[in-house]
Amino acid sequence: MRTIPYTEVQLHKSASSCWVILYDQVWDVTAFLPSHPGGTKIILQLAGSDATSEYDPVHPEGTLESSLPPEALLGKIDLATMPKAEAVEVGREVVKRAKQEVGVGGGTGHPQDDEWKPETVEQCLNLNDIERLATRKLSKKAWSYYFSAGDDLHTKSHNNTAYRQILLRPRIFVDCTLCDPSINLLGKHKLQVPFFVSPAAMARLGHPDGEAGIARAAAKFGALQIISNNASQTPEQIVANAPEEQIFGWQLYVQTTRAKSEAMLARIHALPSVRFICLTLDAPVPGKREHDERSSNVAASLPSPSALTSTPDSAESRAEVASGGVGKSLFAGTAPDLTWRTTLPWLAAHTSLPIVLKGVQTHEDALLASRHTPQVQAIILSNHGGRALDTAPPAIHTLLEIRRHCPEVLKTPGFEVWLDGGIKRGTDIVKALALGAKAVGIGRAALFGLGAGGQGGVERVMEILRGEVETAMRLLGCGRVEELGPRCVNTRSLERDIYLGEDGGGETEGDRIRSRL
Incomplete structure (x- = not known):
């Protein structure tokens, strides 16, 4: 294998x-x-440069070898010819400046909490402590992607504050003396805690343990x-060595080229620990995540930017460079044409696993989803963590809307309602369970x-929430989750914000759907 000087690599940074x-x-x-x-x-933004730091956190091991033929490997770089890398901005000060630019605070609102700076996960007493500690450790790119949400972050903020309007009784x-927080999901899977990890992309941006560490x-x-x-790791890597009793779901973003999704479903079927398919529908197109787009442009930190970054050749190229956030790039190829009429029958032809x-x-x-049992066995009330449509309702609002307009959904045999978004406390989880959510x-x-x-940080998160x-x-x-119910909560402060119908109190579309089905 020949040794290649960096100057030669720099000559090759075009589409040809x-x-x-x-x-x-x-x-x-x-x-x-x-x-x-x-x-x-x-890729062109990284052409002619060392792309390792951009590539590694977001690509599973083995991606290179499976995507490129052996002859694509040209040789080893002559390290002596590499330029001295410029420092990439990381840490608390960069993130603090990014927040100040858009007027976003990172604390809980309690002065003592905002002054508290835990140094280890063991010192973290709540999820805000965890986020503070992570914020000081994460790269600018990772923090921007994890923190970002749609537009002005109203929905992201409301996801959490809505729970504060619910009072416990x-x-x-x-x-x-005894307390059992365990639950059963999809009729047969015993879990020891009533919360689950929602699909969260690009975990290795935050730590090399990645999704396998979460597992x-x-x-x-x-x-x-x-x-x-x-x-950022393959499904096989994530579930490797999982205990026999551990269960997983797999998130599906249907691709415009359906054959790609069909091939992935076939691959997932070979993993017995994956028990259902989670079809994600709340982001058919990417939301406008300004933190991510402003702070995470691909190749922004390279010591020698590519020709594309330096001299965009068109207005279209300049726009893409300016909005090259991680989130937007993940949606390339995602199908925006899914419908009740076409998508569920297509799924039925390619998987017999339950659909969530x-x-x-x-x-x-x-209501429509509940009429598609037994293929659809659960729904997750979710606004994509506030990352899609800003000012969309918090999931807890949607749960209350279901209770008001179609409570039979919560009692449909073989059908469950889960939710996510904005969870910061165990009391948030308990409030959702009391209102009919099966898991959070x-x-x-x-x-x-x-x-x-x-x-270890993920374990501390789960330890805090379970406690x-x-x-x-x-x-x-309440000694068991089944004992939680509406009598445990007072939702009067939220009721005024719950959708009443098209004319503020008359017939809803849900009523018309019910009459047709």
């Missing part, structure tokens, strides 16, 4: 001849450009993990846990 350096090896990726899932421009003279943490707590379609629909945000869609998902919390301390759930259940006088 594109070389990149990966793990000290030089690869010719010219032929691969048209088929790259993230688009051609992303503790009971006294109840023996609370190992989930195993220790008997929790479910839904593997992201855009995970993620992204339900109205009672009408919840966390997404950013797992990613920030990784950023704070790898697998808070058990405390809340005991103080409510």
Whole structure:
């Protein structure tokens, strides 16, 4: 294998001849450009440079070898000819400046909390502590992607604050010696905690443990993990060595080229620990995540930017360079044409696994989904963590809307309602369970846990939440999750914000759907 000087690599940074350096090896990726899932421009921005730091956190091991022919490996880079890398901005000060630019605070609102700076995951007492610790450790790119949400972040913020409007109703003279927070999902899967890890992409941006680290943490707590379609490790790597009793779901973003999704479904079927398919519907197109787009442009930190970055050749190229966030690149190839009429029959032809629909945000869609049992066995009320349509309702609002307009959804045999978004406390989880949710998902919390301390950070997140759930259940006088119910909560403060119907109190579309079905 020949040794190649850096000056030679720099000569190949165009669509007609594109070389990149990966793990000290030089690869010719010219032929691969048209088929790259993230688009051609992303690679061209890295052309003629060392792309390892951009490539490694977001590509599973083995991707190079499976995507490129052996002859694409040209040789080893002559390290002596490499320029001295410029420091990439990382850490708390960069993130603090990014927040100040858009007026976003990172604390809980309590002065003492904002002053508290935990140094280890063991010192973290709540999820805000975890996020603070991770914020100081994460790279600018990772923080921007994890923190970002749609437009002005109203929905992201409201996801959490809505829970504060719900009051708990503790009971006294109840023996609370024993507390069992376990649940059963999809009729047969026993989990030790009532929360699960929602599909969260690009975990290795935050820590090398990645999604596999989340899986190992989930195993220790008997929790479910839904593997992201855009995970930074392969499904096989994530479930490797999982205990026999551990279960996973797999998130599906249907691709415009359906054959790609069909091939992936066939691959997932070979993993017995994956028990259902989570079809994600709340982001058929990417939301406008300004933190991500502003801070995470591909190749922005390279010491020698590619020709594309330096001299965009068109208005279209300049626009793509300016908005090259991680989130937007993940949606390349995602199909925007899914419908009730076409998509579920297509899925039925390619998988017999139960389907969980993620992204339900109205009672009408919840009602429609409940009529598709037994193929659809659950829905996840979700607004994509506030990352899609800003000012969309928090999931807890949608749950209350279902209770008001079509409560039969919560009692449909063989059909469950889960939710995610904005969970910061065990009391948030307990409130959702009391209102009829079967399980509650966390997404950013797992990613920030990784950023704070790898697998150990995720374990600390789960330890905190489990402890808070058990405390809340005991103080409510409920020894088992099944004992939680509407009597445990007061939702009057939220009721005024719940959708009443097209004319503010008359017939809803849900009523018309019910009459037709």
